Amino acid sequence: MKWSLSFLVGLLFSFCAFAQAPAPASQEKIDELVRLLQDKDVQAWLNSRKEAGTPAVTPSSTGSLAKWESAARARVDQIRAAIPEIPGEFAAAASRARNDATSRGYAPIFMIFGGLVALGLVAEFLYRKVSIRRETLIGRLAPVGIFAGAMAIVFFAVDWPPLARVVLLAYLSAFxxxxxxxxxLYAADISPPLRNRLMLFIGVVSLAVATAAIGEPLGVPPLVTDAISYCFSIVGLCLAIEMVWATSSRSRPWKLGIMAFLVVLWLxxxxxxxxxFWIGIYALALPAILNGVGRLAASFTxxxxSFRGVLIIRGARAAIIALAVGWLALVWHLNPDSLGQRDPVLVSLFYGGLKSVLILVCADFLWQLARGWIDxxxxxTTDTTSLNPADAARRARFRTLLPIFRNALAVVVAVLAGLVVLSQLGVQIGPLIAGAGIFGVAIGFGSQTLVKDVISGVFYMLDDAFRVGEYIQAKDYKGTVEGFSLRSVRLRHHRGPVFTVPFGELGAVENMSRDWVIDKFRITVGFETxxxxxxxxxxxxxxxxxxxxxxxxxxIEPLKMKGVEQFADYGIVLSFAMTTVPGMQTYIRRKAYxxxxxxxxxxxxxxxxxTVQVGGDDKGGGAAAAQAIRAQQASAATAPK
Known part of the structure; x- marks a missing residue:
């Protein structure tokens, strides 16, 4: 609010200058001047003087660059000569505006402006009293909307004098x-020192634009209006340089480089x-603006x-880039006398570049939406424990095909966007596509193994031979399928190693995780069981x-004993079996054990x-002999030496 008041004070000072201007000439003199200006002889004399004052173009400057240099030099000289005329023209414009308002019974313009602003502030104050204050973007924009709406109702309800209407509209819009x-700026995550300086800079720019907009309606000569804009631009340049040095924590060389860049932009x-100029502004400020807009958009989701989050965040950034491109095209179109407009090739490349930017933004936006949906x-589809086998198989199929579809979609989007961009830049893509086809045939003959891998992978996917998460074995490779590329499959062995196997090397695939698993095991019990x-x-x-x-x-089927498998050397071997879901048989077997x-x-x-049996029929002979040996060893140890 304090910066708003500062801006308001600046505007009030400007209108005070209007009020303090000298009194206008009498109506009779004005009518006489208008009559003389409409005289044909006077108009012919003025045109001749205008043509005589135009700098002549020398024969050596017939080129576009020389013509542009001569025109630029003449314009700079004219604006420099118009700077001393600013106070007088400013005072005359203030007199015309004040006379236009007071002659029709209205108050001076600065008083009308102050009254409208006061009315808007009162409406905003009442709104804040009855509403809940929210520190969000919508919560900060709503009071400004009430402020603007209250002023707009009164402004459009009153039939203001023509000059007063133009001045009020310009400065109220700027405010x-x-x-x-x-x-x-308050809604964005910006430090207070940087935010305050940005607000001051925006205030100066708004005031400059409004002042330049009312120059022609108030009868200010175009050169004087341009001179006023140049003076404001010097103030803006100084504020920008001070903002870089005061708020940036970068190194000194970086600050010097930015300062030089700003000076070049001003020139x-x-x-x-x-x-x-606007391309340089975009290069300097657009990344920060996109980051800020992305953070603000993220607060709405x-x-x-999610799909809504990607749509809001990416859509907001794409809209900012589209607006920047549209503004750049408008600026280019409104300056037909610039140096770039004189070269048809440069014009074609410029508009082709703008269209290419829009195409890339649209392609990135669509790709982000598709990738977000796939992810x-x-x-x-990762969690399948609570699903029936059919749904679990369907999700496993999705986990297998979606990564391949994502990679293929990325390639298609990149190729199509690249071809359209080349077409907009004036490149004939027909011969390029034909040449790419011939080159592709040559590459196909030279890389038969790669083609074999890709085609084999396609047929493996069509046959649904394996999916992500399944345990397979092919030749000497076995493991859990972790992912795919266009030419290979990645297998994670149960001990940890990862195999990246080309599809052409797989051959017959043994899938150990499809549908169900019958797990069999054996237990040996005693003969008396x-x-x-x-x-x-x-x-x-x-x-x-x-x-x-x-x-x-x-x-799927409970644990059962199948019966006696065989008679082993030490007992009876019993056979057991159970049917389980794939991949869990080992875990269930441990529990069953x-x-x-x-x-x-x-x-x-x-x-x-x-067991081992020693001796013949006397099963206790071995034990007796062992006991006798131990007794003999004990007596020998106690005997005197």
Whole structure:
């Protein structure tokens, strides 16, 4: 608000100068002057004097560059000569504006301006009293909208004098734009010193634009209006340089470079090279503006990665770039006498470059939307534990195909955007496409292995041979599928190593994770084991595992004992089997081992273990002999030496 008041004070000083201007000439003299200016002889004499005052073009300066240099030099000389006329012309314009208002019974313009601003501030104050203050962009823009709306109602409801209407409209618009810029700066994450200097700079620019806009309606000569703009530009240049030195934490050489760049931009503007001037402004300020707009747009969405978040953030940035391109095209179009407009090739390249920027922005926007959708779909399809097998298989299929589709889409978007950009720049893309086709055939003959890998990968995907997350084995390679490229598959071995295998090297693929898995294992028990009792206990274990909250959903068929597999040297080998979801059989088998051991031992079923029998029929002879040997060793140790 303090900067708004400062800006308002500056405007009031300007209108005070209007009020203090000398009294206008009498109406009779003005009518006489108008009558003389309409006389044909007087007009012919003025035209001859105008042509005599135009600098002649020498034969050596017939080139475009020489003509532009001569015109620029003449313009600079004329503006420099018009600077001393600023006070007089300013006073005359103030007199005309004041006379236009007072002669129709209105107050001086600066009083009308102050009254309208006071009315807007009162309306804004009342709005703030009845509304909840929010430190967001909308919360800061709403009071400014009330302020502008209150002034607009009164401004358009009253039939102001012509000159007063122009002056009020220019300065009120400048004041409103200044406050809108201040609201954006306060909503953005900008340090207070930089924000205050930016507001001061914007205030000076707004005042300069409004002053230049009312020059022609108030009868100020164009050269004097340009001289006033040049004086404002010097003030703006000084403020910009001071802002760089006071707020930037960069090194001294960087600050010197920015200062030199600003000075060059000012010289470019003085030479009426407006297109080049705005390109320099964009190079300097557009990255920071895009970052600020992106942060402001992100405040309107809770999830920047969602479709709505990408649409808002990327859309806002694309809109800023489109507005910048449109403004640059308008500036170029409104300056037909600039040096660049004289060269048709340069004009074609300029407009082609602008169209290319828009094409790249649109391509990037569409690509970001598509990539965001693919990334979100990949995140959603990761968790398949709570789904039925059909839905889980469908999600696994998505996880397999979406990365390939994303890569292919990126290539298509990049190629199409590149071709359209080349076409806008004047390049004939027909021969380029034909040459690329011939070059592609040559590359195809020279890289048959690469073509084989790509085509093999396409058919593997069409056959749905494997998906991301499945465990496969092909030749000497086995592991979990982690991802794809256009020519290879990445396998993670269960011990950690990663294999990157070209599709052409896979051959027959053994998929160990598709649909269901039958897991079989064996347990050896003693020869005295009751087989029927073991079968019933196993059935009980299978029922308990099936009813478990964690393990039950992983079973397709419960654990069962198939029967006696064989008679081993130390016991009876029993065979067990169960059907589970892919990838979880090892985990379930460990749980089954623990349950079977616990139940078998609790019910007197012992597990077989290797034994060795020494001697013949006397099974206790070995033990007696060992005991005798130990007794003899003990007596020998206690005997006296």
């Amino acid at each position: 409103i734009l200044f406050r809108l810029a201040a609201a954006f 470019v503007w003085c030479l009426n090279m407006r297109g080049l 809770s999830d920047p990665a 979100r779909s990949l995140l959603v 009751d087989i029927e009792k073991a079968r019933k206990l196993t059935k009980k274990v299978g029922a308990e595992l099936k009813e478990d909250e964690e393990l039950g959903k992983l079973f 623990a349950k079977i051991r616990e139940v078998f031992l609790a019910n007197g079923i012992s597990f077989a273990q290797p």
